[in-house]
Amino acid sequence: MNLKKLRCKTANFFFLKQSFTTIIIVTTSILFISLLFLTIIMANHFSKALLEWNKTNDREMPWKGEKNAYYIWLSEIILQQTRVEQGWKYYEKFILHYPTIQDLAAASEDEVLKDWEGLGYYSRARNLHFTAKQIVEKHQAVFPTDYHEILALKGIGNYTAAAIASFAYDLPYAVVDGNVIRVLSRYLGSEIAFDTTIGKKYFEVTAQEFLDQKNPATYNQAIMDFGATVCKPIAPLCEDCPFQQKCIAYNHQLIDILPYRAKKLVSKNRYFTYVLLVHNEDVFIRKRSENDIWKGLHDFFLIEDKQLLTEKSLLKALQKNKLDPSDITIAKASFFDHQQQLTHQKIFARFFVVPIRQLPVLEHYFPVNLKKIGIFAFPKLINYFLEKDFVSFK
Ligand code: SF4
Numbered sequence: 001m002n003l004k005k006l007r008c009k010t011a012n013f014f015f016l017k018q019s020f021t022t023i024i025i026v027t028t029s030i031l032f033i034s035l036l037f038l039t040i041i042m043a044n045h046f047s048k049a050l051l052e053w054n055k056t057n058d059r060e061m062p063w064k065g066e067k068n069a070y071y072i073w074l075s076e077i078i079l080q081q082t083r084v085e086q087g088w089k090y091y092e093k094f095i096l097h098y099p100t101i102q103d104l105a106a107a108s109e110d111e112v113l114k115d116w117e118g119l120g121y122y123s124r125a126r127n128l129h130f131t132a133k134q135i136v137e138k139h140q141a142v143f144p145t146d147y148h149e150i151l152a153l154k155g156i157g158n159y160t161a162a163a164i165a166s167f168a169y170d171l172p173y174a175v176v177d178g179n180v181i182r183v184l185s186r187y188l189g190s191e192i193a194f195d196t197t198i199g200k201k202y203f204e205v206t207a208q209e210f211l212d213q214k215n216p217a218t219y220n221q222a223i224m225d226f227g228a229t230v231c232k233p234i235a236p237l238c239e240d241c242p243f244q245q246k247c248i249a250y251n252h253q254l255i256d257i258l259p260y261r262a263k264k265l266v267s268k269n270r271y272f273t274y275v276l277l278v279h280n281e282d283v284f285i286r287k288r289s290e291n292d293i294w295k296g297l298h299d300f301f302l303i304e305d306k307q308l309l310t311e312k313s314l315l316k317a318l319q320k321n322k323l324d325p326s327d328i329t330i331a332k333a334s335f336f337d338h339q340q341q342l343t344h345q346k347i348f349a350r351f352f353v354v355p356i357r358q359l360p361v362l363e364h365y366f367p368v369n370l371k372k373i374g375i376f377a378f379p380k381l382i383n384y385f386l387e388k389d390f391v392s393f394k
Pocket residue numbers: 183186187230231232236237238241242243244247248249250255
């Protein structure tokens with residue numbers, strides 16, 4: 001092949017490649033514009049019908065209609081990854097213990113974590129406390145009123161900023177949480193994976209398009225209530241749904257696959273063997289400080305391994321951890337097993353109660369009188385053990 005022919009072929013190839021790219025861009029743009037146009041038409045119908053539905057299906061909740069941004073913020077942080085029924089009593093407790101943002105800022109982190117005990121995702125409590133101090137110091141204890149200023153606060157993402165801005169100040173920002181994504185993806189029959197970058201953007205834009213600009217607070221609360229009570233993850237109440245006729249998922253049997261997730265949730269198993277080193281009336285505990293689950297809470301002497309330890313393997317492990325087994329007697333039949341499922345981890349825990357004759361020297365651990373153990377905040381799994389099993393052991 002001579003050089004001229006080769007040049008010609010290369011030029012053709014690039015021409016075809018460029019044309020193909022142009023066709024793809026044009027087709028995608030047409031599809032995107034059509035989708036947007038369809039979305040706008042469907043959005044008008046949806047917002048009106050949703051507000052109509054809300055008139056007769058308003059759920060009673062203590063934070064509903066609240067205009068105090070600090071209380072709204074508390075409720076939103078408490079309700080993340082938490083059922084309304086469980087969050088309710090924590091919300092009331094926080095309002096009672098910390099009626100103003102100054103009260104929350106003035107408390108110690110240990111006090112806040114103790115009040116948060118049992119609610120899980122403890123970084124929420126630590127961020128709440130940090131941000132309260134930040135608002136007192138940098139905003140003269142006045143909650144910011146601008147969406148972007150709210151968003152800049154630690155622990156506040158797009159969802160919480162939109163919730164506070166709309167509920168407290170009637171600003172037109174749409175909330176996008178699991179309920180909203182589920183409702184919109186089913187109603188629109190959208191198979192875009194919500195856990196991808198493009199999916200996140202798509203649901204943000206769509207939710208904003210659907211928002212009733214004149215009633216952002218009512219609309220935002222209504223769509224979340226609707227997702228929680230009608231368009232539920234499992235067994236949605238389609239027969240009673242005002243959107244049944246237009247809902248694409250319902251009419252094309254897509255309910256079970258929507259919303260679509262790209263990544264599978266992987267959960268890893270962890271094995272915690274806890275040793276309650278008891279000396280007279282004291283037990284050794286520590287505050288968890290590493291970047292791991294339950295940071296800021298307390299636990300007992302921990303040995304994490306690929307499996308739970310048996311009585312036999314415990315002696316060796318204690319020796320390895322510089323605890324002299326000659327000073328230790330393992331109380332007979334005094335170990336107890338528990339499990340806790342977290343979002344990405346399943347914790348298997350076994351508790352050994354080990355009375356010791358001499359005080360061990362353990363870095364980070366300190367003795368606490370058993371009668372005073374209740375003042376420290378522990379993870380749910382340990383509290384369960386203390387309430388159910390440790391009492392009977394004592
Ligand atoms: S018809 Fe069913 S799937 Fe569709 S919006 Fe209503 S409850 Fe959800």
